[in-house]
Amino acid sequence: MQKIIDNIKKKPISLDQYINDCLYKYKSSYYEKDLIFGPRGDFITSPYISSIFGEIIAIFIINYFLKKKIFSFKILEIGAGEGLLAEDIIKTISKFKNIKCQYYIIEKSKKLKKIQKNKLSKLKVKWFESLEDVKIKDCFIVSNELLDAFAVKHFKKINDVWNEKFVKYDFKKKNLITKYFKITKKNHKIFNFVDKECNFIEFSPDIFKFVTGISKVLMNSKNNFFLTIDYGYNSERYRNSLQGLMKHKKVDIFSNQGFVDITYLVNFNLIKSIFQKNKVSNVNISTQSDFLKKNGIIERFNQSKKLLDSDEKISKLHLAVNRLINDKQMGSLFKVMTASNND
Template sequence: MSAASGGTPPETPLASKLKDRIRREGPISVSEYVRACLYDPDCGYYRRKPAIGAGGDFITAPEISQVFGELIGLWSAVVWQHMGSPPRLDLVELGPGRGTLMADALRATRIVPGFHQALHLHLVESNVTLVPLQRTAIAAHDVSASWSETIEAFVDAVGGTPAPMIVIANEFLDTCAADQYEAHNGEFVLRGVGLDADGELTFTLLPDRRAEPAQAPPRDGNFLEIQDFGFFRPLARLMADRPAAALFIDYGSASAASADTLQAVRGQKSEPPLRSPGEADLSFQVDFARFRRLALETPGLAVDGPVPQGQFLGQLGVVERASRLMAANPAKAAAIELQIQRLMAPTGMGSRFLALGVRSAYLAPLPGLA
């Protein structure tokens, strides 16, 4: 299938770079393609595009309603209290976007005695264009903050100071690249990206690379996606040596998908994943079962969930908080109600997004994830 089937693709800088690489080295795997599209040092989507918000390529839950970030903030404060309200807490956000979630969280938790005084923020952000927006978003709150470009750099920075830690990761797991295998003649064969007869990017199969044999031969056309959650290993080791909790919210499933879930979004519209390398956001549906198994491999960690986002927010009191916000802003009540419906819709974000918590095994189960 050629990218040209959806119209002639623009020759983005990364498209030229990838085509040259494929001509020299041969087809690359889908995971290599996605990593290049998102993280190429010169042309990667997450290196330079401020993509979030009404004027960007996609809108996340914090951009839909301030209540989302407020509840995550209050959730963090309750977890801190369950830790014994320690005098120092590292509050970490992976992929903080425009800083909207963190700003809303900080505003809501001003009422929690001692919480802000204990906080040190760590924002892990690979996109240099977003860091100034994050600084502006949290500037009104008197808390110390630091930035790291990678999780490895963050781990190195805090590894020697074993303070309790809470990690927030909203729509972060879906950016983890996956190897895709397509069933062909009863076997799962690695899917790759090569060039068609016209020199355009196209999906292909790499027959010399196969997945481990399945218990039963797969039906031709089925997919197997194996996401690389390698980022979590150093983070898990860090969590294991201190009181810690992490909250992951993302679009995904509690079991592995048997279909192709790779999607591209540009200008808040879907497009073929090969059309605009480096210019569109690429993501996969998160395999929460696989991520859960990985988290449980680290001694001393326990997992709560996953549960649907609607259930999680409902247990945190989203309706009650929205009602108070509507009463305080009657002119905006209808808009606030629509925002909450969007977050909670059983046929939309309420069920398609899941929440999963990872914690030190000796801590109480995390709120909202029973």
């Protein structure tokens, strides 16, 4: 997108502004485009691998509310992509005739919101504009691969002084390069969450607003619950994990603007610390593998395979389930974080 480059020619911009421009700001930004998900797109998320993923989440949600003897509840999905997970969850819950559920979505991309409205038109889904509009009780908030789609900043300590990464135009080489600039004031919230040993920080500034918004919803009612799934790690040290993806391959994030997905590994330790600072009492992190196994994915696979009429279909389902739970695939890189004010 030439307008991004033209802007940078006038003045360097911060890394997170660059990522936001590439992913969301313009009609030709990445998430406003067609065909980015699935085998023919740039990446595959769990709902595309198997609908068993959504079924297990649905069963987790049902169990959560039934334990509290709640038969009518709400689900709010944030960042619903093409609406696949929503469809799987709603279809699973609708099999339980004694349960009433209203599904809501918050979606940043105008294009994806349109796709969701089309796909889910018969399922009575409603959309909220932002978390500030969410004043509901008995609400389960869920997201899959949302946080890795937030734009990040890079801060680095050079000679004991913090610097921030900017994107600038190199007029000689005629391309984009990055350069660290000294921070005049260390006034970003992130500095309250790092210790003296820390020399590098990769984080999304939007994570503070997001987690605080979720914390407020959790404070609204003890029955409200948050579950998010994403690839990432749980450590006080930050990794430099920013990467571009195009057609399932790693690519440079400073070329092909609007055609490259820009993503990073979420640091769940930071999110947990923000929740704790907001006095959210119950925060847990587990691997996707543990979560799915604990909530019955193997049993569900054994049940589903009995209904399949060919060995080929069974082996396809086996491969899909294995991809979700195998530690060498998505099993341990993907984490499940839950948060609530339940004691």
